[in-house]
Amino acid sequence: MSWSHGFDVVVGESQVLLNLTEHTVSALREGVGTLARYLDDLPAQGGFRDRLMFRRDRLELLDRLLPPVSEYSPSAQEFLARWGNDLRVELRDAARRVLASIPDSGPVSYPLVNVDDWIRVLGQARLVWVPRGTPGDTRSGDAKLRNAGLFAELQGQLVRALRPELAAQLTG
């Protein structure tokens, strides 16, 4: 086993252990929970206004998650038609697995073979709080920017712990 720089990630032979603060657990449940809920295709709940707002927020998030991959609009639409649903479902399922792995107390233990779930979710859950192009900032007074910054740091820390040789190349 090896500790990462921040002492929050332990990479074992078949498991990854993530030691998370109470604040991080709370941010994860909020951000990843929101991501999973919006990626679901269940009908919106609540009254008319709630349903309307849910649909609006869901579409806004999907636009952030799946930006146009071509400047030529028909090609971008064709890509979405071919790949959009698979990408949505894969991310939703990863978000559900990540959420389910967070215990009420103690570290997260996650199979190393599936750790991409965490890498993907920590990256894209940031779009719940900020649009593309807006960097998070863990020192910001804005909770959304702060959470986005926290997830970016956790994601980077996880990848560096998993691949120390990569981190060495980038700093070398």
Add this chain to the structure above:
Amino acid sequence: MTEFRVVAYNDLRSEDAVVADVLNRVCGLPLADAVALTRQIEVDGKATVGLAATRADAEVIAARMLGFGLRPVIERNRA
């Protein structure tokens, strides 16, 4: 013949290690190339990370990148 190229943007502002990991492991680029292209994205804001003979092949690369949050743009080669 490479008719299409896939250009990567790191507009999620992920850390360099994350970008290099995606390019290396998910897009299949050699580690040295992944690191060099990550640096190019950091400096120029974008880099061509894939070449493909068909749009369908380019879309496969783009979908892999998008699944990890990197933004791909597919462009037709003009050369």
